Every structure is written in C-alpha cells, then in structure tokens.
Amino acid sequence: MADREDTVGSDRPAPQPGASGGKRRDPRITIAGREFDSLRREKTILLALALQLFIAAFSSFLVVGLVSLYDPGGVEGYEVDVAVTGDAAEELIRASREVRGVDARFYRSEETAMRAFHEYRATGVDAVLVAETRDERVFLRAVAPDSNVQTTVVVVQLRDVVRSFERAERTDRAAYLDSLPLELPPEAASSPYFGFTYTVLLPLLLFLPVFISGSVAVDSLTEEIDRGTLELLRVAPVSLIDVVDGKLLAAAGLAPLQAALWIGLLELNGTSVANVPPLLALVAALALLICGLGAALALLTPERRAAQFLYSIGVLFVFGGTALLPNGPINAAARLAIGSGGTAEYLSVAAVVVGSVVVYGGLRRLVGRLDADDLA
Structure with missing residues (x-):
C-alpha cells in the first residue's frame, strides 16, 4: 500500500479541553478519524472499494454472465x-x-x-x-x-x-449385483442464479471487506513502527493501547459499513437478503477478530513485508478451515441470507463473536506488556 501522509504519532498534541463541556475528546476517536482521512488518500483501498461497489451495484447484470460459467446449463438459449x-x-x-x-x-x-x-x-x-x-x-x-x-x-x-x-x-x-448399492439422493432442481447469488456473490461482498480491513490494520501499525513515530508517544497524552484501539476502530469498523451498503445495493437490484442484523454482527465480529490478529502480528513482527506475509497465510488457514465446516461463517451467512438459518447458524455467529472478544482481550494484554520505546 502507498505510504500515508498522516500518521498517529505526529508532534501535534492531542486536543485540549475546550469550551464544549470542559472534556478532552477521546484520543481513540481522534486516531480513528485520522485513519479514515488517510484511507481516503490510499489509491489501493479506493480501487478495492470501487470494485466492490461495482459488483454490488450491478449484481443482477453480472450474475447472468457469471452463471454462464458457474452453471452453463442454467442459461437459456445456450446449447x-x-x-x-x-x-x-x-x-x-x-x-x-x-x-x-x-x-x-x-x-x-x-x-x-x-x-x-x-x-x-x-x-x-x-x-x-x-x-x-x-x-x-x-x-x-x-x-x-x-x-x-x-x-x-x-x-x-x-x-x-x-x-x-x-x-x-x-x-x-x-439387479445383477450381489449386494445393492446405496441409493443415490434425488437430484435437486434449483435455479443456478439463486445458488450463485447466495453462495458465491453474497459471501464475497460480505467477507472481502474483512480481508481488506485486516490488511489495513497490519499496514497501519507497521508503518508507524517503521517511521519511528511511536517514540513521540512518550511525550504525547496518548497510550499505546489508545493507538491500537483507534486503528482497530477505523479498520474493523469499515467492514460492517461496507457490508451494510452492499446489502442495500443488492436489495435495489432485486436480491432480497434476510436476517441483516445477524449478518452485520457476523461481519463486525469477524473483522474485529481478523484485525486483532493482524495488529498482534504487526506488533510482534514490525517489518511490513513479513507481517503482511504472515497475515495472508494466517487468513488463508482461518478461512480455509472454516469453509470446510458445515456451519462455518460462509455457510452460515448464505443460510441466514436466504432466511433458512437455524440454531446452528446463530451458534456459528455467536462463536465468531466470542472468538473476536477473546482475540481482542489477548491483544490488549499483549499491548500492555509492550513499551512504545521498544517498538521504535
């Protein structure tokens, strides 16, 4: 990703108490705001957002062409x-x-x-x-x-x-066999458009922002460490925990906002999505979990390339393993979106929420043991 012009560890002091109630603004909110400002200048992030926006906005048009590859037999007129x-x-x-x-x-x-x-x-x-x-x-x-x-x-x-x-x-x-084989299950007759939309397109739009958010969290922290701006935390009224929380708020908070926008665009394109609150809770929890793991890797492996490589490998293992589960996040999202979610799907969402809380708690313990001077 491109270097950021705006970093947390600037030499400007945090906002001082003003006339508005005599209270200083929460430094985590200030840090998150600066992160959002810097993301607006990231061409890579903007390009990824534009690509997702295009997919969600023109989903009904794209599905017709993509289904011709996913299930050619379902496309009318092709022989x-x-x-x-x-x-x-x-x-x-x-x-x-x-x-x-x-x-x-x-x-x-x-x-x-x-x-x-x-x-x-x-x-x-x-x-x-x-x-x-x-x-x-x-x-x-x-x-x-x-x-x-x-x-x-x-x-x-x-x-x-x-x-x-x-x-x-x-x-x-x-009739010619000594023992009868198992009966084959009946063939399911379903629309390929329906299957592709809810098992491929929707999970792509929900979970792709999670990957991007985790990468943003890793890149943001390693950049601060590479530049040495964390040294200024010794004289600024901002703790290392505040810095990490602010960056997590910006990175992890971006994923559910995007997911909500993509779902709204799918609805405008005629694709009905059920159980929107549980889906957004799943995306938010998964984003916090992935961003928390990415932030921990960035603190333990300050070199940017190494941290990004470890993050990519870790994400592949996490999502590759959960994709094999019958009630993993991907299958749970698809079933919830079509309105057929049951107890297992809601338990899957709850498990991700619990996992994100555990990861965040572990990250805070790790940050508490580290000193900004040791990371610079």
Missing part, C-alpha cells in the same frame, strides 16, 4: 453439440437427454466424430464422447476444445452428461 460414438453410445445419448442445454448426436465411428469436431465451423460439434464396453464395464473418453471460456462451458456440460449416465447405469445394473 452444446456433442458427437457420441461407441458401442454404448445409445445409452449415453439417452442419458444426455436428461441434461439441459446438450444436444447429443450419434456417429458411426470415432474417426467421423473427430473429423466433425475438427470441422467445427461446418458441423457445429463442440465436443466428442466415446463410450466403449470392455470387460462388462463402460469406459468413457471425452474430447473438449482447447480454448478458454468455451472449454469451461463444454467441460461442465460433459460432466453433467457423465453424471446422468452413471446414475442410469447404477439403476439398470442394480
């Missing part, structure tokens, strides 16, 4: 032409009829199918599926175009065809 050959081609074509957006055609040999595939402009064949029976087993081989976006779309459609074929084969061959 993949597949050349099918082999002795099990008939069963494969029958299975492909269960997949929306796929048109499978039979070819007598693999050579003719591959020729049609290479002559795409004339034949319109997007991919080839070869189904051969060997030792009472069906072996499938797929050929997809070697490109970027088109490959992604075609591969996703071929995957659905193979899944449909496997499901049909399990059903047809169950």
Whole structure:
C-alpha cells in the first residue's frame, strides 16, 4: 500500500479541553478519524472499494454472465453439440437427454466424430464422447476444445452428461449385483442464479471487506513502527493501547459499513437478503477478530513485508478451515441470507463473536506488556 501522509504519532498534541463541556475528546476517536482521512488518500483501498461497489451495484447484470460459467446449463438459449460414438453410445445419448442445454448426436465411428469436431465451423460439434464396453464395464473418453471460456462451458456440460449416465447405469445394473448399492439422493432442481447469488456473490461482498480491513490494520501499525513515530508517544497524552484501539476502530469498523451498503445495493437490484442484523454482527465480529490478529502480528513482527506475509497465510488457514465446516461463517451467512438459518447458524455467529472478544482481550494484554520505546 502507498505510504500515508498522516500518521498517529505526529508532534501535534492531542486536543485540549475546550469550551464544549470542559472534556478532552477521546484520543481513540481522534486516531480513528485520522485513519479514515488517510484511507481516503490510499489509491489501493479506493480501487478495492470501487470494485466492490461495482459488483454490488450491478449484481443482477453480472450474475447472468457469471452463471454462464458457474452453471452453463442454467442459461437459456445456450446449447452444446456433442458427437457420441461407441458401442454404448445409445445409452449415453439417452442419458444426455436428461441434461439441459446438450444436444447429443450419434456417429458411426470415432474417426467421423473427430473429423466433425475438427470441422467445427461446418458441423457445429463442440465436443466428442466415446463410450466403449470392455470387460462388462463402460469406459468413457471425452474430447473438449482447447480454448478458454468455451472449454469451461463444454467441460461442465460433459460432466453433467457423465453424471446422468452413471446414475442410469447404477439403476439398470442394480439387479445383477450381489449386494445393492446405496441409493443415490434425488437430484435437486434449483435455479443456478439463486445458488450463485447466495453462495458465491453474497459471501464475497460480505467477507472481502474483512480481508481488506485486516490488511489495513497490519499496514497501519507497521508503518508507524517503521517511521519511528511511536517514540513521540512518550511525550504525547496518548497510550499505546489508545493507538491500537483507534486503528482497530477505523479498520474493523469499515467492514460492517461496507457490508451494510452492499446489502442495500443488492436489495435495489432485486436480491432480497434476510436476517441483516445477524449478518452485520457476523461481519463486525469477524473483522474485529481478523484485525486483532493482524495488529498482534504487526506488533510482534514490525517489518511490513513479513507481517503482511504472515497475515495472508494466517487468513488463508482461518478461512480455509472454516469453509470446510458445515456451519462455518460462509455457510452460515448464505443460510441466514436466504432466511433458512437455524440454531446452528446463530451458534456459528455467536462463536465468531466470542472468538473476536477473546482475540481482542489477548491483544490488549499483549499491548500492555509492550513499551512504545521498544517498538521504535
């Protein structure tokens, strides 16, 4: 991030008691205000905010294009032409009829199918599926175009065809097995737009500000240490705890404000979001937790690059681990947003709140043991 022009450890004294009630302003509020002023001059932060603003403001427009990659079969009017050959081609074509957006055609040999595939402009064949029976087993081989976006779309459609074929084969061959396999769960019929919006787009808008806030907290403290401005705390009426609290207030407070704005923009775009207060509480608690960990790393590892590297690794482990939990923050946010949150989701929010309080308490104990003169 760009260097800040405004730092906490300036040689200007803190506001003195004035006429307004004879009370000095809380130094943490003053520090937080200066942090917000400095963030307005950070081009990296402003660019990240602009990107999130664009995603939230034009979410309904972006979802249509993104869903074409996330689930091409859910996009109306898009069709993949597949050349099918082999002795099990008939069963494969029958299975492909269960997949929306796929048109499978039979070819007598693999050579003719591959020729049609290479002559795409004339034949319109997007991919080839070869189904051969060997030792009472069906072996499938797929050929997809070697490109970027088109490959992604075609591969996703071929995957659905193979899944449909496997499901049909399990059903047809169950009578010949010594023991019956487990019954496959029924296929869920849901809108891909609904799934993408609440499982990908909404968590992205809620948790991306948390990552940015943590990075801001790390960068802000390491910059103060690098510049040596914490030495001035010895003569200024501001303690190290006040400095850390003020910076946490600015960094962690930015995330729920952004989340509230993004939810409002989603509502304007026709995406209804339920349980907004619990969602904002989740974002605020997670921001405090991540920013607290980042501030601790900055104090223990004053070198900026090392602190940012450790912060990035730590965030990957934290979110990577919680993403695997059935009721982790990401799944809890999605379920709360669609109005299907239960006791487990609210317990997940409560666990994050408790974790943030524990991390903040540990950070205050760490700051209490450190002396500003040792950090400079």
